[in-house]
Amino acid sequence: MRKKFFIVTAALLMIGSYAADNFDMAGILSYASGIVRIGVSPELLVGVDKAPDDTDAEETEAASGIVNSSEDGWELLLVNRQHPIPENYEVKLTQLQNDQAVDERIYPALQEMFDDARAEGILPTISSSYRTAEKQQELMDEKIAEYQASGYDYETAKQLAEEWVAIPGTSEHQMGLSVDITTADWNQQDASVVWDWMMRNSYKYGFIQRYPENKTDITGIINEPWHYRYVGREAAQEIYEQGICLEEYLESK
């Protein structure tokens, strides 16, 4: 098994303007040194192939209830403020080395995309991926506290926070189908270079930029060049070619 240990350098500063909604750098910061939690070595930080199944092949399952996302069309499940995640939604996770995890069904495409990006000199890494409802609530509470600290009363602070953080139960991150992508090394490559590559190529792997700049009125989410959602190759290509967002795509079906 090929193992690479990679220390993330300190250049993980997220400037305020990027500190929006789902974005969370904690994942990167907590990356220590190639811990393999399950029988794969999906090292999305530096790109390592799947390891033989001889390692501690234990599967991580979502703690919160039973996920029943095995029906057809799981890739196209719409989750937004109006469409919360179905109760008892279950996710089977593939644990990634940099303390990230995704729905096991999207892992192969994600790895392929990262491998191809790296082959072209792009340095992507995942800053946030699967989140529990508790984690999402934590992010919300932090954001509310931030606004309160700047002098807003609780109700106003909550309203403002909800413009940035998805209300728990309505975040795609809780499905394990979305990842926030940034640069693995700010000294070498700006995140915008990574996002530019993703914007042009992600559809080939079944991923879409979920919250484009020109669709904020429909998605209800600010422009998030880092947030990618897996929808499957067919849908991704159509969405990309037509320049529409997921809500519009589903409406047209």
Ligand SMILES: [Zn+2]
């Ligand atoms: Zn996100």
